[in-house]
Amino acid sequence: MRVLGVLALALALSTGAASARPSADPGISASEIVIGGTVPLSGIAASYASVGRGAEAYFKYVNARGGVNRRKITYKYVDDQYNPAQTVQAVRQLVQQDRVFAIFNSLGTEHNLSVRSFLNATKVPQLFVGSGATTFGRDYKRYPYTIGFLPSYIGEGKVYARQILKTKPNAKIAVLVQNDDYGKDLLAGFKAGLGAKRKNLVAEQSYDALSTDVSSQIARLRSSRATVLLLITTPPFAIRGLVAANRLGWRPQVYVNQVGSATNIMRIISATANPRIIEGAITLISIKDPLMPRFKNDAGMKLYRTIMRQQLPRGDVNDGFHVYSMAVAYTFVEALKKAGRSPTRASLVRAVANLNLRNNPFLLPGVVVKTSSTDHFPLDQGQLQRWSKNQWNPLGKIVSAKP
């Protein structure tokens, strides 16, 4: 009996000891960590493919220098054609069949929303979501495994409202807005920022992302006699909107949101519409733009161009999405370093919510990536820019874009 008792105790102790050791999560070994995500590589949003390719290029660069704690990062990004239904399928496959450690850098608001519950239920980290929808940073209590990256659209809208109230407190304002979650979020922030001056917003026209042109909407906005025009639009519609405004001879003070304000887009507007329509235009930027002359000799941008040349020679160096995606990949690598020598999904999520990175080489100087257990907005700073002489020029200091 006694022997049996000892045996039982030994057994209990040994199993207890075994279960006390953290069981290894899927997707990680001593030599590799596998992460996955969805990016549109074909279909209507195929131009966002750079968001996957740039991050992959940065990981290859890190891997060539030994990886993180001798682990190579493998990033499987799958085409979802910017269709949330396909995002769901692809993410399930990544988690259940490919057994990835975490979902990273997936693009799109509805797309990330469609898998958020699933990923949190299965405790798979959903990291640095490619959307500025405020919910990804705000609702961390319900969805602790999810975190965004971009400044929240609400915060961005508030920054524009503050700037307009400061410079033209009584100007009539017109808004062209994309009719989806992204557009509504940014517009809501803008209205909140206007506060008591809400009545200054005299005209609002929306468009569907699948429509051809917005000249009808622009004609309506112009007839409101507004002198300020805010474009809450993706690049093609920023171009179409201002081409249409120019054709009608309308010259409002233009504000264009970060999503649509890359230098190459502004130069297209300048060339096809009229340089004068965007002279003095204003935007908020957090990430370095490859076409900004003042970063020509910047160390971060030199690193960027080296990585592009070595790892992604077919890619367009002037495409700002590549810089954006390297900024995200850099943040992931730093978080992984902080997650311990043998990271678990839980330790990675803790590390992600405890960042204070002052030297992200791909962000504007002075922009800090900071998170805490109550702050799940990694990037909530930016700097207003004013367009003149065919380039963006800084306007004032780094400002907060907290929602």
Next chain:
Amino acid sequence: MADVLQQVVSGIASGGVYALLALALVLIYRSTGVVNFAQGEMAMFSTFVCWELLDRGLPYWVAFFLTLAISFVGGVLIERLVIHTVSRSQALTVVTVTIGLLILLNGAAAWIWKGEQRTLENPFPSDTFDVGGVVIAAQDLGIIGVSLAIVLVLWAFFQRTRVGLALRAAALNPASSRLHGVRVSWMLALGWGLAAVLGAVAGILVAPTQGSFDQNLMLPVLIFAFAAAVLGGLDSPIGAVVGGVVLGVVLNLVGAYIDFFADLRLPAALLLILGILLLRPNGLFGRSVVKRV
């Protein structure tokens, strides 16, 4: 009032482009009885070809007509190599093949031209005229002028030339035409070639109005062109043109002044297709087909 007229003017300009693409759809439908879902993507591809030629330094009008020639050959080749091989199957098979072409051409363009925003030169002056508060752009007048000219040339071709007559005959009664020495299958290829040329003109005209374009230039335009063709009657060229312009104007007015449709212009066009097919399947100008049994 000026606001309403402004919407009408802008509607006529966009309607002109719908009309050109609708005309291309009608051309193929009349000669082969097939609705070509790849029509928009063929036009988009031609637009990229034109961009490429201009990018390589050719003068505008050389690039323009060279693109039309390349598009014509491309259209003929697609008919000969792809459509012809499945033409004996059911109509559904052929339609499926054209949808396959749509996806293929879209993917190929994204791959070749990297899915970036490109800009195409505007052949017309960028002046605008102010007529009683309504702004009219020379570019829009140019588009309307070119569209009208093409419709007239096509009409003359079909009504006044032997080849045009043979084309019509081959479509109407292939067996009898063959007995009269018309090479029917080549006539079908010719129809595809002409449709490709029309699409190319539509693409080259519409791209500069949007400031920039990528491989998705024609996806939404195609839906409006379908609506225009159905509105006018799928077998009526005049109907396609009238349908295009009416659709452009109506959608602008509905979108601008009925809040419910403000950002539902595309669904409104689909609703129109459905309504017409239910109430007047032959459209405004189409003939109903009577078969003796």
